[in-house]
Amino acid sequence: MLTTELVDTATIPGWGVDADPKNNPTYPIRHIEDQQTRGLTWDRPAIQVPDVEVLRSIEHNRLPAVVGTSTPPSGVSGAIRRYAFRRSESDWWHWLLLMGADRINVVEGVVQDVARGRLPNIPAEMGARAEWRHNKTGLARKVGTLIGVGAALYLALRREGGPAIPHTPDLADAARPAPPAPL
Amino acid sequence: MPQIQHPEDAIVRVTRSCICGSDLHLYHGMVPDTRVGMTFGHEFCGTVEQVGTEVRNLKPGDHVLVPFNIACGKCHFCQQGLFGNCHESNAQATAVGGIFGYSHTAGGYDGGQAQYVRVPYADVGPTVIPDWMDHDDAVLLTDVVPTGYQAAEMGGIQPGDTVVVFGAGPVGLMAARSAWLFGAGRVIVIDHVDYRLEFARVFGPAEVYNVREIDDMVVFLKKQTDSLGADVCIDAVGGDAAGNAIQTLLGTKLKLEAGNAIALHWAINSVKKGGIVSIVGVYGPTGNIVPIGNVVNKGITIRANQASVKRLLPRLIEHVKAGLINPKAMITHRVPLADIADAYHIFSAKLDGCIKPVLLPNGQ
Ligand SMILES: [Zn+2]
Ligand SMILES: [Zn+2]
Numbered sequence: 001m002l003t004t005e006l007v008d009t010a011t012i013p014g015w016g017v018d019a020d021p022k023n024n025p026t027y028p029i030r031h032i033e034d035q036q037t038r039g040l041t042w043d044r045p046a047i048q049v050p051d052v053e054v055l056r057s058i059e060h061n062r063l064p065a066v067v068g069t070s071t072p073p074s075g076v077s078g079a080i081r082r083y084a085f086r087r088s089e090s091d092w093w094h095w096l097l098l099m100g101a102d103r104i105n106v107v108e109g110v111v112q113d114v115a116r117g118r119l120p121n122i123p124a125e126m127g128a129r130a131e132w133r134h135n136k137t138g139l140a141r142k143v144g145t146l147i148g149v150g151a152a153l154y155l156a157l158r159r160e161g162g163p164a165i166p167h168t169p170d171l172a173d174a175a176r177p178a179p180p181a182p183l
Numbered sequence: 184m185p186q187i188q189h190p191e192d193a194i195v196r197v198t199r200s201c202i203c204g205s206d207l208h209l210y211h212g213m214v215p216d217t218r219v220g221m222t223f224g225h226e227f228c229g230t231v232e233q234v235g236t237e238v239r240n241l242k243p244g245d246h247v248l249v250p251f252n253i254a255c256g257k258c259h260f261c262q263q264g265l266f267g268n269c270h271e272s273n274a275q276a277t278a279v280g281g282i283f284g285y286s287h288t289a290g291g292y293d294g295g296q297a298q299y300v301r302v303p304y305a306d307v308g309p310t311v312i313p314d315w316m317d318h319d320d321a322v323l324l325t326d327v328v329p330t331g332y333q334a335a336e337m338g339g340i341q342p343g344d345t346v347v348v349f350g351a352g353p354v355g356l357m358a359a360r361s362a363w364l365f366g367a368g369r370v371i372v373i374d375h376v377d378y379r380l381e382f383a384r385v386f387g388p389a390e391v392y393n394v395r396e397i398d399d400m401v402v403f404l405k406k407q408t409d410s411l412g413a414d415v416c417i418d419a420v421g422g423d424a425a426g427n428a429i430q431t432l433l434g435t436k437l438k439l440e441a442g443n444a445i446a447l448h449w450a451i452n453s454v455k456k457g458g459i460v461s462i463v464g465v466y467g468p469t470g471n472i473v474p475i476g477n478v479v480n481k482g483i484t485i486r487a488n489q490a491s492v493k494r495l496l497p498r499l500i501e502h503v504k505a506g507l508i509n510p511k512a513m514i515t516h517r518v519p520l521a522d523i524a525d526a527y528h529i530f531s532a533k534l535d536g537c538i539k540p541v542l543l544p545n546g547q
Contacts (some may be wrong), residue, residue: 042257045271045304046237048189054291059277065255066189066303067274068281068291071218081216089276095468098215098288109219127528134534 055085077105185293185301190237193305195249199322200227200295200520200542202530204352205421205465209286210527213422214467216275216287224284224542225251226325227295228318231309240306247309248321249302250329250492253281253292256307267489272303278468279489288468296523298544308493313500320503322541323353323510328499330463330490331357331419335365337461337486338415342366347404347413347453349446351379351391353513353539354463355419359387360508362415371407373400373449378536386512404453412455420446421464444471451477451485462487516540 009015045065052072056063073081084097113120131139185194203226209217228248231241241247254261255271260280272281273290281303284294293300302309312321331354340346346362348355351374362370371390372383380391397403405412422443450460451474460483478485502508515538518526526540 039259042259042262045255045257046190050188054274055287056274057276060274064274064281065271066191066253066281068287068293069188070291070293071221071287073218077218085275089278089468095215099212102212102215102217105219125524127525127532130525130528130534131532134529135532138532 055081057085058088075105075108077101077108080104184299187233187235188301189303190235191304191306192235193231193238193241193302193309194233195227195229195247195295195300195302195309196232197227197229197295197298197300197544198246199229199318200224200297200544201322201326202296202523202526202540202542203326204354205285206527207531208422208465208467210531214286214288214465216291218287218291221286221291222284222293222295222297224294224296224300225282226322226327227283227300228312228322228325229295229300231305232299234305238305241309241311246312246318248312248325249283249295249300250308250310250496251282251285251326252308252489252492253283253290253303254307254493255304261307264491264494265488266308266491266493268491276468282489296520296542298520310493310496313504316500316503317511319511319514319541320509323513323539324496324499324503325492326490327353327513327539328357328508328510329492329495330354331359332361332364332495332499333488333490334358334417334419334461334463335361335367337459337463337488338362338365338417339459339484339486340365340367340415343368344414345369345371345408346415346417347371347373347450348389348417348419349373349450350419350421350464351376351383352419355417356383356386356513356538357508357510358417358419358463359383359389362417363387364502364507367415371404371413376533379533379538382513382538400449401452404449408455412453412458414455414458416450416454416458416460418446418450418460418462418464422466444473447471448474451481451483454481454483456481457483459484459486461485463490513539514541518542519546520544521546 048066050067050069052069054063054067054069055073080097080101084094084101087094110120187194206223208214209223228246231243231245231247233243234241252267252269253272254266254269258270260268260270267280269280273279275287275291279289281290281292283292283300284296312318334354335358338346340362344367346367346369348359348370351372355372359370359372369390370387371392372380372387373392373394374380374383375394377393380393383389384391394400444466446464447462454460462485503510515536516526516529518540520542523542526542529535529537530540
């Protein structure tokens with residue numbers, strides 16, 4: 001039977017007989033004995049009133065006195081973030097949705113840059129100059145891989161669409177069982 | 184330029200900032216809610232430009248080092264010295280306090296890889312840099328020094344203990360150095376990059392081993408410790424580890440767990456029964472595949488936290504003064520802020536012998 005009533009510890013035989021703080025392995029970090037408060041009752045600092053949207057964990061019963069206002073949620077990623085914040089910090093989906101929103105936010109960022117007439121220089125942003133200075137072989141390998149993958153993709157696409165291939169096996173071909181192997 | 188938004192805010196003009204290993208978790212997209220347009224950087228020092236109406240301890244012109252934690256100094260957790268767990272600085276999550284420039288999961292504050300920063304609760308964290316202190320030492324006291332030191336402290340090291348540190352980045356280096364201060368008898372550092380291990384061998388000073396040359400890390404460490412295991416293992420790696428394909432696929436590539444947890448596996452499995460595993464490596468907040476059964480069966484104590492920088496600063500400042508630790512020796516690169524993309528790449532790809540890059544907003 002669930003109950004919401006607190007147990008009166010005075011009714012429990014032996015309550016607290018071994019509660020020597022010196023035996024508590026978390027000491028000395030906690031210093032319970034010189035704590036002023038045990039709950040949500042400290043002198044709060046002045047309360048900041050944010051001028052932008054600040055998402056709040058549902059594990060907080062109130063907004064903290066001071067909040068960050070770096071980058072308010074916006075666009076599609078912002079909508080996903082608002083939705084994610086309906087779930088608690090112990091919910092895996094909360095975090096996976098936020099990770100997904102981050103990926104979408106990257107695309108939004110590039111689109112916004114382009115809309116402002118600023119082409120993102122992705123190699124420079126990823127430190128290509130440093131790679132050139134300190135890791136020439138690594139850079140060559142990466143560029144080589146990129147060219148290789150590009151060429152393979154190009155060839156694959158050309159073969160698929162072009163008239164050069166006389167026969168494309170259709171689904172019926174694929175579904176037909178292979179002839180039994182000779183014994 | 185940022186604005187004062189709260190009476191306890193200050194605006195600080197940055198004179199030095201650093202790129203940290205944990206910034207790479209943001210850079211590689213492993214920490215959720217890292218929004219486009221946000222400024223990174225939780226390690227910085229600078230000059231106070233402006234203060235809010237309720238700031239008492241700082242005035243314009245003061246040169247301060249700013250701990251990476253944003254802490255109110257008044258809440259239940261700050262009262263316990265848990266400045267890394269403040270309840271009044273992060274709207275988006277309760278598990279972690281506010282951190283400068285560290286995604287919205289850590290509060291959504293812009294960071295110090297910039298010319299100016301808004302610093303909330305300016306009376307609590309920021310500390311005026313003593314006259315005698317080199318500003319290169321000061322900037323490292325904002326995170327890596329206290330984090331490495333707290334890693335050793337949480338390890339509960341007893342005199343003569345064997346301590347294994349996973350990760351030879353700046354935090355691992357400081358953890359190795361600090362382990363001696365707590366009385367360690369033997370300090371072993373594990374990494375996968377030779378130049379970092381060479382650095383650890385001298386700076387620690389520590390015994391060093393390369394992951395890539397060892398077939399089974401746990402068996403190797405057992406053999407090094409009379410088949411018993413180390414007394415204390417410190418995970419100074421976190422989610423960006425190398426050395427295990429499945430972990431890399433799940434955690435780093437697919438991002439289904441909070442990064443690659445192989446260093447933590449090794450720490451749990453190579454510590455002595457009844458030993459202590461201390462974790463300061465950064466893991467994102469999604470699930471982790473961790474050998475919890477072995478934690479139970481071996482009776483291990485796991486201690487972990489973000490460093491409470493403010494709690495540790497007075498002691499660490501004394502240690503720098505006494506020459507017991509020499510943080511600035513870890514700085515290998517000084518880069519103008521304008522070249523930050525290159526600095527991130529050099530640091531991330533572990534090129535050019537990079538241990539710790541410092542960014543200079545004005546180019547000098
Ligand atoms: Zn850091
Ligand atoms: Zn607090």
